[in-house]
Amino acid sequence: MTEPHQAVESLGDGIYRIDTKMHRPGLDACYLLGGDQHWALVDTGPATCSATVLAGLEAVGVAPEALRLICPTHVHLDHAGGVGSLLQHLPNAQVLAHERALGHLVDPSRLNAGARAVYGEEELLRLFGYLEPVPVERIRAVTDGEIVHLDKRELKFIDSPGHARHHYCVWDASSRGFFSGDAFGLSYREFDNANGAFILPTTTPVQFDPQGWHRTLDRMLEHEPEQVYLTHFGRVRQIPALAANLRQGIDAYSEIARRHAGDGRARHANLVQVLTEDALRRLAVHGCKLPEARSRELLAMDIELNAQGLGVWLDRQTRH
Numbered sequence: 001m002t003e004p005h006q007a008v009e010s011l012g013d014g015i016y017r018i019d020t021k022m023h024r025p026g027l028d029a030c031y032l033l034g035g036d037q038h039w040a041l042v043d044t045g046p047a048t049c050s051a052t053v054l055a056g057l058e059a060v061g062v063a064p065e066a067l068r069l070i071c072p073t074h075v076h077l078d079h080a081g082g083v084g085s086l087l088q089h090l091p092n093a094q095v096l097a098h099e100r101a102l103g104h105l106v107d108p109s110r111l112n113a114g115a116r117a118v119y120g121e122e123e124l125l126r127l128f129g130y131l132e133p134v135p136v137e138r139i140r141a142v143t144d145g146e147i148v149h150l151d152k153r154e155l156k157f158i159d160s161p162g163h164a165r166h167h168y169c170v171w172d173a174s175s176r177g178f179f180s181g182d183a184f185g186l187s188y189r190e191f192d193n194a195n196g197a198f199i200l201p202t203t204t205p206v207q208f209d210p211q212g213w214h215r216t217l218d219r220m221l222e223h224e225p226e227q228v229y230l231t232h233f234g235r236v237r238q239i240p241a242l243a244a245n246l247r248q249g250i251d252a253y254s255e256i257a258r259r260h261a262g263d264g265r266a267r268h269a270n271l272v273q274v275l276t277e278d279a280l281r282r283l284a285v286h287g288c289k290l291p292e293a294r295s296r297e298l299l300a301m302d303i304e305l306n307a308q309g310l311g312v313w314l315d316r317q318t319r320h
């Protein structure tokens with residue numbers, strides 16, 4: 001078995017998982033893929049982790065000039081926050097963005113202001129840093145189904161709503177794998193056991209869309225992927241079984257949210273509590289032997305964000 005938290009893990013087929021070390025090891029990844037003088041980076045981690053990502057390139061032996069493409073799966077800071085700062089060190093890299101993400105990357109002022117409102121200036125700088133603007137001549141939008149060549153490798157970009165509407169996944173035919181950003185949920189390697197991996201939805205504010213997510217999973221599975229490369233965290237296999245678990249999780253989340261829609265001021269606290277109990281129950285079914293306190297610790301941040309996102313989803317429904 002490979003060590004889960006080594007800084008750089010070789011996954012075969014010219015693919016390397018780099019740990020951005022955001023917040024803690026084993027939480028946030030980006031992927032380097034390619035060969036020879038043609039490499040791509042899928043997701044970047046936040047701006048605070050750009051030096052770690054560049055060290056990852058160096059560890060694999062990829063010269064900055066050989067990095068051709070930067071592919072942020074969506075514009076959440078843990079996936080795209082480093083795009084602007086990395087570009088300053090990667091002279092030949094072009095950014096391929098979802099059409100709904102492009103404007104935010106060129107002018108990140110709204111994104112940065114939104115993050116500052118959530119975290120406060122000091123926390124934002126400590127946790128993520130600001131997204132630096134991407135020069136307009138170094139970025140272009142990719143369309144749904146577009147195939148981009150990276151030397152001999154073909155990468156296909158698939159529009160992937162569900163977690164966020166500005167989200168794409170990248171299909172890599174050579175490894176029969178998807179770089180999924182957050183569209184295939186999250187799965188921490190600490191929960192791996194003989195039953196395989198444990199998977200949860202990630203419903204971070206503000207665009208959770210359960211129906212859209214099911215359609216995204218349909219489209220992903222049509223490709224019969226043998227592996228999925230998650231940003232949170234690492235490669236998973238046994239994809240049909242994990243997809244079924246993720247679908248159950250998405251449906252359970254919608255149901256839980258609806259059940260607590262009328263909780264008023266207590267709604268958020270109640271959602272956090274119920275989502276935590278739901279995760280612990282699923283972990284028990286999974287045969288997880290970690291102490292409960294450790295499981296709670298590993299999931300606390302995601303469950304807080306998931307509860308916030310479900311709250312936003314409920315509010316959006318009542319407004320229409």
Ligand SMILES: [Zn+2]
Pocket residue numbers: 074076079163164182204
């Ligand atoms: Zn996200």
